[in-house]
Amino acid sequence: MAHLSRLARREEIARNGVNEAPTLPLLAIKEYLCFRCCQHHEKLLRCKGCQKACYCSKECQIDDWRIIHKNVCRVLRDVNDIESSEISSDLDWDHYTDDIRRKILFIKQLPPAKLTQNQEGDVTHVVSAQPYCATCYLTRYQLACQGVPLIPCKTCHFVSHCAKCPSNHTQDQCQYYNLIGQLEMYRLRHFEIYGTVSFIQTVGDPCELDEYRPLSSYDSWPDFFMTVPMRALQADDDDNPEYFAISATEGSTISMTIVAALEAAIPNIVDKQAITLHILGATSRESSYMLLLEDLLHLLPRLKHIHVVLCGPNAFGPISQPPREIGQDLEMYCCPECTGKGRRRSMAFFKGFYHEYARKSTSFKKPDLAVLFNSGRSQDAVESWAPTTRYLVDSGINTVCTTYTEREAMEEVAELENLHAMFVLRPEVNKWRGLVPWPELMEGKEHSAWYQNYYWYIFRGKEA
Template sequence: MDHEDIRNGGPATDLRTPVLAIRHAICFTCLTASSNLKKCGTCKRVSYCSPKCQKTDWQRDHKKTCKILADSNKRRAELPRTAMLYEQYRSAKWLEIIAFKAQNPKYTDSQHRLMMHEPFCRHCYRSAPQLESQNQLRPCQTCRIAAFCADCPQEHPRSECKTFQTIGQDETFAIQHQRMTQRDFEVLCTEQPRETYLPLSTATGWHDYFTRISDKGEHMSEVTSEMQPMTDDPMAVKLAGLLRLASGTSSMALTILTALEAVFPDISTRTTLKLHFIGAAGPELASLMVFEELLHLLPSLKDLELTLVGFELPKPSTSTDDSAMKLECCPACTATSRTRSLRLWKGGYHDYVMTDGYQKPDLAVGFHTGFSQEEEEEWLPTVQYLAAAQHPTLFTSYNDTEMKEETAILERFGAKFLQRGEINKWKGLCPMLDFLEEKEGKYYFLHQYRYLLAGRDI
């Protein structure tokens, strides 16, 4: 990634493999719905609408994993063919994923999703290899995500089916949006910077934010408070899909602003802000433009300084890691001499604070770090530092399990909380399946939970 890509908001990230594709509802390659999908003859884990799509996926990735998936099927076929409890299914699935990883050291996110979201009977928890050839899984005709074997009822709870329909609807819109724009995300900032400060804390939710605090009110009568279309009118459907998709990126800016309002009573009069993003990666880079919303909602703010620190960041192409890049601003911000700047530093935050270029932030932010579950040893020095840092730190997590684990670790290091873990009002609007958790049928949202460390000087 070069500086030009970064200044303009970064390139689009790959569209995550949709659950609809893994559940054989759409082509695994082109992501198009078809009544003529055919499964791979060897592994039967992926489906294609044409030989061309099958060949494309074979060259792209499938030739690396097809045999491993077929071996996985053989192991699954050796499991009991009788109905299983969810706990038994979950244990067997985790063992299968471990075996898959052992055979495939270069385990990718797409492959992980393919393993995690493999179809199974919603009632007896048997997957296709455990069923007789004449008893194949049949998808729910309404949501196309849940599946049933011929021995079990052909239905599942209505509330679950409705959520699955929403997941499919959001995935379908994201696919269409990616085809049109080459982006799997969207940024919808307030068009014109506000001249007066209106606290985000006064907004009741997304609809109120878009209508009253942002400036999207002209068309908001076409969508419900849940950002669903009021009618089947194509424009209403498109608007609702766009707002829901954009909530995933807008969530970052609004969650930050909520924390800033809690930390700084004078936030409306601040002219500069320094934000550090800890464990930053693709989502922050791809969505840099969304942070201009802070300039638009805080009338006095003139200079926004962003520093991204993380192991997954590209190395800056300049000679010094602490050099700042000037990011583009909208014409209205440019006309009023507002600026955004960006610094990148590849590595751990505990190491970054020891560099000559370090400047204490007004707020540090860790979006979905998952430090309690992944690479805990790598994160430990940074977590220990943040527990005693001289600045507040905002964290978000996908679910309450991660949030509770993370806050417990921070408490052991003596961290003080300005705000305890809670549901984030500004979580993303699109639900995503959260399989293999201790409780069956869970789903999550981007930035669903949030908590705020006070910092030693607050």
């Protein structure tokens, strides 16, 4: 039964906190999958209220109404009122995304009683990714108000055109969206089987000193995969090896970016026996991939001990740990070969801002590397991040930062330049970014993509 599937119970699984669960799939918002069970059906039932949610059956519609859609539907109807009042015959991509941003702002300014945080996330996701005509830039609802059907591409299911406009997306764009859709279906299948959205692929065995190669000597992920044996967790014979490898880079980008940054910032990194990492702005995402940091022990042959501090207001540490206090060091699992060689991994948590940890904790020690993965500090919680940024520059800590887009990277660098930071590496595309493309819905060019850790840069202290 669909209602017993993991996908149909994804919110319940997420609330239990044992595993992450997928958000509402893009292919559901694009009206190819059911909003509740996430299965494809040729004829989906549309919600008569908001007209933005679709279901494979009455059963799924009733379940979704009970679980989430009752509150969401009301807000989506309000969004429809906005859309029906701003129908224009002179739109382009920039105007369309401006309209989307205004609607997102409307949603975010609603009283907290209207939507929970998770419901707000679902609504903004539905509004930003909703079907629209890629020629005249009217949404499906706006076109329906005029009695004009919207026709989705039968190959990629992402791009649509209305009955009045020709289809104008290229074959390359169609292939790009088809890959996004195939990878999304693959992730949904993986969650249904294993109950997790994480794909874990680790460096197979520790390398010896005479086998050591810096990551800068590899051309790309494919070059690395062809050279270094990898070990996949939770994969079966029916898995698509290519899709698994691509999906696994969503996690492996964490360990690989860290190793590449250590090699760029510390010339003698191969000789170090102990490394301390501070991961700033850490959330459950970083916590869920901590197993992958054993890759450092496998790629750096003399390394004996990695200590990681996950720091941030939303750091996913022990529930009993008080805010703004460093927790006890926790010893983490190592593979039998590393354990046999006396290698160790340990970690600790600090639930608060990094500048508070640095200035108030008696246990604070300057790390070999501070890491900010996709912090968004130029766009979100700007005032909260500012003291941390100043501290990192003033203290001379090696710091690597990643962003989803080039624009974010340049905004962050502008702030650092005002602080006279010295750059070890200027912003550039990160060779070790995740390989899963995510469609850019509101920024950048139409049909463009962002990636995990897409751009990166490294700074240390101030200019002389």
